[in-house]
Amino acid sequence: MAGIIGFGAYVPKYRIKAETIAEVQNANANAIKSGLGLTEKSVPGKDEDTVTISTMAARNALARSKINKKEIGAVYIGSESHPYAVKPSSGIVAESLDIGNNYMAVDTEFACKAGSATIQINAGLVDSKMIKYGLSIGADTSQAEPGNALEYSAAAGGAAFVIGNNSESVATIDYTVSFTSDTPDFWRRAMQPYPSHAGRFTGDPAYFKHVTSATKLILEKSNMKIDEFDHVIFHMPNGKFPERVGKKFGVTKEQLEVGLVVKRIGNTYSGSSLLGLAAVLDKAKSNQKILVTSYGSGSGSDSFILTTTKKIEEVQNLAKTVDDYIERKEYVSYAKYLKHMEEIH
């Protein structure tokens, strides 16, 4: 089966604290922080969008992959915030990466799992020998209506993965499954600027049902037990949900903590579980087992089991890490945040 040849991440440097938003929303900041399990979130710069974030993450992934980039045969970008409704982000990013013109490309959308789905697509294309390498990206500058509860968590960032043959990989993709249903928990209709959500309905019947089902399915398929994994990553809409689903499976704090980036940067939507995976790959040793389950509202979950190879430690220093980006930060006021989000001009 296919594996990950290179990986890279990007998180904008701007941050806004939960306190800053709570002050404007006239809410109790401590209650928000403990309720959501996060303290601040990333904010895109004024000239940053899904295309620029994807480009930065992909450049880091290419730096670690050490491949001839002209051999990339497919570029897929999953996002809820493609800058254009009609005009592919994937084409713009591929052009800026200078990978030539002989590649398949399309933008995907499945709420927060649009990026993880592109890893499955590229793995299939590699396995079928239709392509040698494929570029999978999940990135977002997620939207939240000022005043809405989403404002505390909707963040910006992304991760990119070069998918190729197992023999070259830094992590093999051992198993992948999906669990999908029509569950209307969160949506944004065409021409609408902000998503709508169904409050607590986004919990049990949506996130927890799908993440749990996909994870159960892959554990059954692989005949593995949760304690066999060195790292576990669940999609991170906030800091609480992945911990709660982890508790259900008996995941320890140590297994979760490396990938739990949401506490420091918020929910990067299509980038979320993939940034968690990139953060784990930044630090993983060889021959470690990783479980990743994404979640996209609407709803579906993609679950992956990966095993790191001896090559992992050789590539970790070839590009900036997730931690490098998280630690590089500059706080903005609420007014500046609105300007960066193009709410005011």
Place this chain on the structure above:
Amino acid sequence: MKVGVLGIGITQFGEIWNKGLRELLLESQLAALNDAKLSPNQIDAIYTGNMASGSLSGQLHLGAMAAENLNLDKPSIRVEGACASGGLAIRQAVHAIESGQVDIAMVNGIEKMTDVDTGQVTTALMGAGDEEIEGFNGLTFPGLYALMANSYMNKFPNLTRDILAEVAVKNHFHGVRNSYCQFKKEITIDTVKNATMVANPLTLFDCSPITDGSATIILANEKVSKEMKTDVFITGSGLANDTLSLSRRKSLTEIPAGKKAAEIAYKQAGVTADKINFAEVHDCFTIAEIMATEALGFAKFGEAYKLYSNKETYFDGKIPINTSGGLKACGHPVGATGLKQAIEATMQLRGEAKDRQVKNAEVGVTHNVGGSGATAVVHVFRKVR
């Protein structure tokens, strides 16, 4: 007057996302039939209390739905009187039975509220007020009851913020002991005081929640009731109305319709307040329970605070109030609330209330209010051996 309660059935109250209006209604209907050991074709008439299915679910004509659910072509109507719809539906059934036209009646109460957002629910509920005078000018129900709370607490300063919070604390205490309750969690006075402010002085924990739920009781005339060997009877029914708008009310510190309805029901039942062992009252907001306690005669006007500061309204207290958890903890699926009150009264009189059972319960009263007090229905329930 003696109208027997043959059966009761109730769904879980809460955010019931996996069941629609029809399914919830059917669930309580079948549960009540099962409890009464009756088949659907023994029902002569159906009354269904509901306030807002038209705006919340796009579905009206619930009379037909309730009959269709049981494959019946018997008389079946929807009864609407805002939050008092359930109590009014019971009263319609009582009248039909007392008139001799109906031997056995099914009474349902249902509301499906969580499929739309809070703003839509708030707008729909404001239909219980005066749209021209209140709703159009931006008033909401938390706002109306906050005006009443402020007026009351200014006039009767003995009702402190802490004592008002005790209403919610006590109802959550009872709710933990009720299996079909929405919130099974005990709270403290600080929980109430420190919660998000909704309309000063009412915080989130002074307000009843948005709830899905359905409840059904089956009533019968005295002859059938004796044959079926029930010992729980409705012996008094009172209804009174008042102005739709709070601004036209004579007093902001009481709900006179509740007092008048209680007087009618007590007289019919031949009871006085001091003979009543427990009450299920309409605590849509904590201040509403204080006013209900006084309207029902358990305390003089302005003095209900004593019952709450002395914790005498718990299930083992002097006058247990809202052993179901009330609207606050059990939930407030608007049309179903009046039926839930009747079910709690029946359970108490049958001795089926387990951890919240009132000792030696012989007489109980239910008090169901529509709007800010424009409609009030009171029923007296009695154990008759």
